[in-house]
Amino acid sequence: MFVEGVKLALSEDLQRQIDRLVTTTAGRWRVSENRKALEALICFKTFKKAWEFMNLVADKASKEKHHPEWCNVYNKVFIRWTTHSSSAISGKDVQMAIFCDEQANALGALQETPFESSLGSLLRPITEA
Numbered sequence: 001m002f003v004e005g006v007k008l009a010l011s012e013d014l015q016r017q018i019d020r021l022v023t024t025t026a027g028r029w030r031v032s033e034n035r036k037a038l039e040a041l042i043c044f045k046t047f048k049k050a051w052e053f054m055n056l057v058a059d060k061a062s063k064e065k066h067h068p069e070w071c072n073v074y075n076k077v078f079i080r081w082t083t084h085s086s087s088a089i090s091g092k093d094v095q096m097a098i099f100c101d102e103q104a105n106a107l108g109a110l111q112e113t114p115f116e117s118s119l120g121s122l123l124r125p126i127t128e129a
């Protein structure tokens, strides 16, 4: 009983953190369609800013042993946090997403990035260009 109670409290806390990320970041973060990942499209002013961001996240990922699925085109970074051994978003995913959000803000990432419109051009196969 006690353990179950702790589990419940933890997942409620996680859900609250996820809700906060999704609702307070102006469309930057969303829960993936299969609900197993947190994803963001982050738009920087320059390529150098995007690269700086990726370096900071790379350092943190090595320390935390939790690595992003991501891609970069010029000033945009698409980033996804998911945990392979889990069927749901984990605390580590949320921790990394919050870290990314803080770093993105510190690097002056553009606040409002319409997810759908920008993602299309970022991931479009090069043959269609």
Ligand SMILES: C[C@H](O)[C@H](O)[C@H]1CNC2=NC(N)=NC(=O)C2=N1
Residues within 6 Å of the ligand: 065, 066, 067, 068, 069, 081, 082, 083, 084, 085
């Ligand atoms: C053994 C090692 O810690 C695991 O393979 C880690 C590595 N980094 C990881 N990163 C992410 N995002 N999810 C994982 O499940 C994961 N597993």
